[in-house]
Amino acid sequence: MAKFIDRAKIYVKGGDGGNGCVAFRREKFVPKGGPAGGDGGRGGSVILVADSGMHTLLDFKHKRHFKAERGRHGEGNKRTGKSGEDMIIKVPVGTVVKDVETGKIIGDLTKPGDKLTVAKGGKGGRGNSAFATPTRRAPDFAEPGEPGEERWIELELKLIADVGLIGFPNAGKSTFLSRITAAKPEIADYPFTTLRPILGVAKVDDFSFVVADIPGLIEGAHAGKGLGHEFLRHVERTKLLLHLIDLSDPTREPEEAFEKINKELHLYSPKLSKKPQIVVGTKIDAVTNKSKIEKAKKYFESKGYPFFAISAVTGEGITELLRYIAEKVKEQKGE
Template sequence: MFYDHLKIYVKAGDGGNGCVAFRREKYVPFGGPAGGDGGRGGHVILKADARLRTLIDFHFKKHFKAERGGHGQGNCRTGRDGEDLILRVPVGTVVRDAATGEIIADLVKDGQEVIVARGGRGGRGNARFATPTNQAPRFAEKGEPGEERWIELELKLLADAGLVGLPNAGKSTLLSRVSAARPKIADYPFTTLEPCLGVVRVEEGESFVLADLPGLIEGAHVGAGLGHRFLRHVERTRLLVHVLDMSEMAAMDPLKAFEVVNRELMLYDPELAERPQIIAANKMDLPGSEENLKRLKESLKDYEIFPISAATGQGIEALIRRIAALLKELPPPKTFAPEHRKERVELEVRREGEVFVVEGELSRRLLMIDWENPEARRAAEELLRRLGLERKLREAGARPGAVIRIGRQEFTFQPEE
């Protein structure tokens, strides 16, 4: 089964907790705090792998979690960083945030990587909080929670040229004739149930990748037949090779077939209608093909038409050489640039019903506070006062007794009089 569109959940590792410890050494009076920092949580990383052709591995397992960081220890020892979790995906995978639809990355090169969930920072040990006025702090930070999200993986195959056409036009036979690919071939429609790639060798040191895309039928852009599932793979191709059945036994007149397929491409993505296209007039070894070829040339004078027979090999060499020549003139394959994320703010307050939610970069630091420790809580409250959180809450409409949410923690708003 060919899987090219899936949704998975990724969770980066939490940072390790900071340590509360004090030096107890002979001949070291007033040793002071010696709690080490926690280690960073592991990232979740997607890596493009040219050896993969489908997203099938993510069909059976959809939840992935990286290792958390180690906790800090006494004697100022830092915890171990969590191991990154590397998930391998096929080249050509587009990664989106499932909640917003934002494009995170387009992995078009073998070995290309992107971090889709960042590991949490390690909490600071009590040695980091020592000051001239508080020389023996008895609190440390918790590890920062790692990022978590649902992401969509959409595979758009990277091929230089793509074979399009109605079912049974001979696309699979043509691909098997010009490359080492062995797609399923039979004398009934929808033989090809998944895209198939083949490397076509033109001459020494020159080759290109050709894709056999499942047959399109009328209404494919709205879900008819099988072609709608694979239209996304046409987006990457730089050149379309339209394969037409020219025989008198064809299921549809060649001119009508040409119009149907091109209309479906345009309705799916208007840009595809402008994509360079040549015609492979196939099955020229069968009766009625010469008459149909003559009508085709009279009606489609703006297109290059190559009479071929995928079964016998007739005209294929000329077609392949022309494809190779056109590819040299065409721009690189289409890629999907990551969308610009909005600038991160340090601290902001937004209202959700009766709850006031505190967000921003500094709010992530607040998640690391040990709110059960009175000394840590007092330090956090002083930090929030310096940041002007109380003022921001009042501006957002918070009144004494209102519920304040920071991450998963909820508090009651108790402003100073």
């Protein structure tokens, strides 16, 4: 399994512009034959392109310096130097780009094919023919090319998903995702099985939506404990949160689990905690006291949250839940 890397720092430099050329034609009766130096070529730029085939910033762990080609120098006979090739760097869709020095966001690549120039190439210098005037008919100087822009930038990946799965480790998120989509998360009965966000596409009739299973939250996540911050950044873009709660957990009441996770969300980002949530009670096949399910349903619906009880193992309740999610995602997208 590819390691999930969602932050990277890279150095980018646009190509320098080529120097202008000092040259003269060989003509009788014209001082020095007349100026004939061509301009230097423009340096290439460094351009980021969002690629839907990439899902991690792992490529930037080892290669961190990217330089575009410099422009060629001008030549005689007023020939302009060849421009440098642009350097195209592919990044995952959902990459936010910041200038390291200023901390300012330069751009946000949210759709496949989105482009962002992060270091412009320098302009080519003018050749001596550009400086000829009626009184200065044989200039013996030219301009040097301008240097290309250079800077360190930070890439930060925020997943693009319609629905984010939240809940304590072991709430059953990975099993649920593998049940409703073709995604294959690691599944085992211990916390933090999901060590990187996993995307899956769920389909209801002819409508599909993207679901992200993100590493489990623990108390203190907003302060960076566990996999906290790494997790929370990825749910920022989702339209809807599916809050999964293990109803078979004897150590924690559903209400308590719900309040603790929402407290973490609010401490990290009040905006995030205001996203619409659907509460899903999981592992009902392992619940011996069925009144616990009814009690949870009553509690969450009284708080204004839609509540569904499911078993990802037997499939009970899943079709009804998926249809409800699809309708809500359509509403959020304005479809």
